[in-house]
Amino acid sequence: MPLSSAMTMRQGHPPISEEEYNIFFEFFYRRTGILFNDKKGYFVEKRLHDRMEKTGSTSFRRYFDLVRFQASGEELQCLVNIMTVNETYFFREDYQFNALVQGMLPEIARSRKIGDTLRIWSMPCSTGEEPYSVAIQIIENWSRADDFAIEIRGSDIDTRVLNEARQGIYGERSLHRLTPALRAKYFQSVGPDRFQLREELRESVDFSIANIVDPLHTTRYRAVDVIFCRNLLIYFDDVSRRLAVEALYDCLSPGGFICLGHSESMSRISSMFQPRKFGDTIVYQKPLGND
């Protein structure tokens, strides 16, 4: 059954025609680079109807006009927040964190002076587990950490998860890969199944909004040495993926690295980067030349 036919069958909600869905999908794609397929039918439908109800929209057309023409972009941001899935935990795909301290950072450090700044960007960072994992990994496992000023940023298109990241409160599921020693060192219990990252670590990471396919957003991120951009590009279509990768290229310092998710490969997307193998993982390096 086509996506739109399946969607119009929900009871108790204003119907949405196939053409209206097409208009919405094109708009949402153009603004965010996120493309939905038939498998996402119920997911999209439920969230659209929820927002229509919450905004008191009596028809899809009225709701779409709100999203499309609202000067503040507030409702569009609400939609983005509920349409994006955020699933993450500390030290997920940890072989890349090992590659960070055993391969990438030592290599970058060789061309830097003591006291220089090293920049790491986690994008998308969701609720913060990834950038905080990077911070813990560096403190715990990189012997030269004290030689440099290491700046870690986390960014996401979803402002709701950014606020959660700043609070740094997690449940057991997020912490399941941490050793008891690391838990005791970096977290304090703040309630049943609630653990808050200690303030000094929370204060070491900056969180900010970023839409990776929007050049106006990504120009704020420059001279980054390592970017973690894992399991994001797989959700993009070809053009958005190209836009994202080109934006990441500009964000990196010459010789900087991009870490993708384990099922992703840059070689399918772009020939601008050189694949590098560190231990069990392949990462992608921006050439050192002045390009």
Added chain:
Amino acid sequence: MALRKPAALGDTQVMASTIDLATLSLELASLEASARRGAARTLGAVPEAVPLLCDRLAVESALSVRSAIVTSLIRLKSERVVEGLLPFLRSEDTGLRNAVIEALQEMPSEVEPFVAELLADADSDVRIFAVNIVSLLPHPSTPLWLTQVVAEDEHVNVCAAAVEGLAEIGTEHAIPALEALPGRFPDVPFIAFAVSAVIRRIRGL
């Protein structure tokens, strides 16, 4: 030293500035590749910039800038973009040619009006590239176009490229043209082998 909090960027929505075509045109010719990349990317939202982007593509040597120009042209896809890109199929630069082929494959409706002319080009290399484009084009006429090439083109390499394309999307309708092909090129044993493999695949044998 170790961890140091970066300057805050916050959650403020970034607002678009006015696009100034004249300034971006100058930046597109900058000596700095990063400036050219930035201009190319911004121009991806400006339909009037198609000739500008195509002109720059002709002389651009930096891979990253070329990639940004091609991406912007894909975003601007139109028959005008196709017209601007087609001359690059005659380029001696393999990387540029491949980038253009990839770009044209992203715009099936816009390429359609040019397919007949491309497949009839006097240069057999251009016809091969045309077959490469058509083969991956998400367009319902693709099997028909490739079958016509197999039935009519006089160059063995063009036909071989079309046979390869039909391996993925060929239907029963292509079989008569495929079966006739080895007879048209009896001195090229590879053709008979390739045709046989494709027919087996089409028939699900």
